[in-house]
Amino acid sequence: MESIGVLMACPMNTYLEQELEKRFTLFKFWDFPDKALFLDTHRNIIRAVVGNATAGADGELIENLPNLKIVSSFSVGLDKIDLAKCREKGIRVTNTPDVLTEDVADLAIGLILAVLRRLCESDRYVRSGKWKKGDYKLTTKFTGKSVGIIGLGRIGLAIAKRAEAFSCPISYYTRTKKSDVNYTYYPSVVELASNCQILIVACPLTEQTRHIINREVIDALGPKGVLINIGRGPHVDEHELVPALVEGRLGGAGLDVFENEPEVPEELFGLENVVLTPHVGSGTVETRTAMADLVLGNLEAHFLSKPLLTPVV
Amino acid sequence: MNNIGLLIVCPLSPYLEQELENSFKVFKIWQFEDRNQFFNTQGNSIRAVVGSSPAGVDAELIETLPNLKIVSSCSVGLDKIDLVKCKEKGVRVTNTPDVLTDDVADLAIGLILAVLRRLCESDRFVRSGKWKKGDYKLTTKFSEKSVGILGMGRIGTAIAKRAEAFNCSISYHSRTQKPNLNYEYFPSVVELASNCQILVIACSLTEETRYIVNREVIDALGPKGVLINVGRGLLVDEPELVAALVEGRLGSAGLDVFENEPEVPEELFGLENVVLLPHVASGTVETRKAMADLVLGNLKAHFTNKPLLSPVV
Numbered sequence: 001m002e003s004i005g006v007l008m009a010c011p012m013n014t015y016l017e018q019e020l021e022k023r024f025t026l027f028k029f030w031d032f033p034d035k036a037l038f039l040d041t042h043r044n045i046i047r048a049v050v051g052n053a054t055a056g057a058d059g060e061l062i063e064n065l066p067n068l069k070i071v072s073s074f075s076v077g078l079d080k081i082d083l084a085k086c087r088e089k090g091i092r093v094t095n096t097p098d099v100l101t102e103d104v105a106d107l108a109i110g111l112i113l114a115v116l117r118r119l120c121e122s123d124r125y126v127r128s129g130k131w132k133k134g135d136y137k138l139t140t141k142f143t144g145k146s147v148g149i150i151g152l153g154r155i156g157l158a159i160a161k162r163a164e165a166f167s168c169p170i171s172y173y174t175r176t177k178k179s180d181v182n183y184t185y186y187p188s189v190v191e192l193a194s195n196c197q198i199l200i201v202a203c204p205l206t207e208q209t210r211h212i213i214n215r216e217v218i219d220a221l222g223p224k225g226v227l228i229n230i231g232r233g234p235h236v237d238e239h240e241l242v243p244a245l246v247e248g249r250l251g252g253a254g255l256d257v258f259e260n261e262p263e264v265p266e267e268l269f270g271l272e273n274v275v276l277t278p279h280v281g282s283g284t285v286e287t288r289t290a291m292a293d294l295v296l297g298n299l300e301a302h303f304l305s306k307p308l309l310t311p312v313v
Numbered sequence: 314m315n316n317i318g319l320l321i322v323c324p325l326s327p328y329l330e331q332e333l334e335n336s337f338k339v340f341k342i343w344q345f346e347d348r349n350q351f352f353n354t355q356g357n358s359i360r361a362v363v364g365s366s367p368a369g370v371d372a373e374l375i376e377t378l379p380n381l382k383i384v385s386s387c388s389v390g391l392d393k394i395d396l397v398k399c400k401e402k403g404v405r406v407t408n409t410p411d412v413l414t415d416d417v418a419d420l421a422i423g424l425i426l427a428v429l430r431r432l433c434e435s436d437r438f439v440r441s442g443k444w445k446k447g448d449y450k451l452t453t454k455f456s457e458k459s460v461g462i463l464g465m466g467r468i469g470t471a472i473a474k475r476a477e478a479f480n481c482s483i484s485y486h487s488r489t490q491k492p493n494l495n496y497e498y499f500p501s502v503v504e505l506a507s508n509c510q511i512l513v514i515a516c517s518l519t520e521e522t523r524y525i526v527n528r529e530v531i532d533a534l535g536p537k538g539v540l541i542n543v544g545r546g547l548l549v550d551e552p553e554l555v556a557a558l559v560e561g562r563l564g565s566a567g568l569d570v571f572e573n574e575p576e577v578p579e580e581l582f583g584l585e586n587v588v589l590l591p592h593v594a595s596g597t598v599e600t601r602k603a604m605a606d607l608v609l610g611n612l613k614a615h616f617t618n619k620p621l622l623s624p625v626v
Binding site: 117119122125136144165262269 | 326415416418422423426429430432433435437438439440444445448452453455456457474475478479480574576588589590591593596597598
């Protein structure tokens with residue numbers, strides 16, 4: 001397979017880069033400042049693109065690669081890939097589901113606990129020596145709080161399972177009600193937000209779910225409500241979220257994703273009712289290795305004419 | 314009961330102090346610079362003492378208060394109360410079990426996630442603008458790790474229940490094996506530490522458990538191991554712990570309690586493999602209110618000759 005050209009859309013994982021280089025002719029897109037020149041020179045050799053949550057394959061890139069056969073994404077979300085165009089052109093698409101589910105669900109629970117119990121703020125309190133001058137203020141209990149989940153796929157279900165162990169009543173919103181779960185269903189996000197204390201975004205980003213968290217949802221969640229986003233930044237209308245947090249119209253937020261990563265609204269930096277993490281939902285050594293192996297497995301399967309491990313298209 | 318003298322030995326929540334003042338003749342020990350003079354003039358009138366985890370009643374104080382009938386602690390731990398002396402003198406003792414169990418277990422899980430996923434360090438990374446210069450490093454997965462629990466009482470059991478939802482294997486050490494548990498039992502702390510990746514201290518502080526986590530236990534846990542302490546500071550040999558963390562002989566630690574609170578070893582302040590909290594395991598509005606009500610309920614039961622709600626002695 002060494003003659004097969006593979007284009008990596010952006011830096012993502014050293015182990016994956018090394019393993020791709022062992023098997024294929026790897027091109028790192030970021031090594032070529034002049035993209036047009038690069039495509040002119042190499043367009044015919046590239047048969048696979050490896051992308052992730054930051055960069056994938058949009059319509060323009062797909063049109064520029066006439067021999068592209070497969071896009072293998074180092075992510076579960078596919079929002080950076082033009083799936084319609086891939087279908088049209090007969091290009092296969094794979095992602096990395098399942099292997100990252102536990103990590104993302106773990107981070108959702110970690111963010112809830114960090115926000116409600118002010119873990120990072122109180123860690124700063126100890127490190128700055130303030131404890132000697134008086135006790136830290138009281139915080140908010142997690143066990144027993146009502147948890148609402150937007151999107152009850154693999155990740156949403158894993159979050160629900162964990163939250164149940166904290167005796168939390170679970171409710172959810174999805175496009176269609178699930179017949180195989182006992183959690184309370186709400187047919188709209190606003191109704192879900194009105195009936196839970198902690199709202200978690202765990203759905204894929206599509207045109208329908210862009211800005212699914214808008215002013216109305218934020219108001220429904222209210223000044224004691226907590227928003228957790230481990231999905232994608234554009235799920236949330238950030239221009240509404242930031243003033244709601246600053247003005248106290250929303251109680252708190254745990255955010256792993258942002259609309260224009262790695263840009264984060266600086267108004268959030270001074271707030272103690274937020275916990276901000278740099279899109280690390282799947283960012284553990286164990287899981288990134290498993291994700292890399294799944295990308296490699298899908299590419300090898302494709303070029304050996306075997307069934308794909310995790311096909312989407 | 315307004316004529317009953319009640320001594321508060323350390324500051325409590327404003328709610329509890331107010332409710333005590335509504336029902337008793339309250340003395341706050343920290344308001345009397347000359348303690349001897351205070352005891353000479355008021356010692357005979359004191360029939361109840363209310364303390365908490367920082368202060369209780371030692372033998373000397375019990376001897377100084379000839380009419381002391383009850384010590385009601387706003388904590389579950391009783392390490393600041395001389396229980397033997399109380400029994401000898403017929404002084405009743407109550408604590409606040411059960412109502413704080415969920416919060417302490419929540420905090421243990423929060424500390425595990427904060428340490429393994431570097432939540433506070435990565436929150437600092439985002440707030441300081443470093444994300445724009447590159448991704449945060451990979452961290453460690455929580456789900457499926459082995460969790461060893463030291464002390465399988467109410468709190469230990471609640472931690473185990475939560476950790477099971479993260480697909481963790483659970484083992485424990487306690488003085489005697491619990492007949493009704495399916496978790497693996499180890500007859501010594503060193504064996505427990507050798508066979509788990511995350512060791513959670515959830516036992517009570519007694520003469521037998523002081524420094525139960527010593528150099529040998531820390532070495533058994535090792536450079537990839539994680540120590541979580543939501544018990545009492547004196548359960549850990551702190552100089553050994555600090556040295557092990559600084560030198561990397563212990564992987565990381567999440568600590569809510571310390572040997573000489575509110576003093577925390579400053580060598581820890583610069584470490585990123587620790588999360589340091591100011592003894593807040595039960596520190597939520599909901600739980601501190603329930604604990605205060607339990608203290609009040611015990612005192613009122615005692616002075617109206619009804620059965621105590623949560624008697625220890």
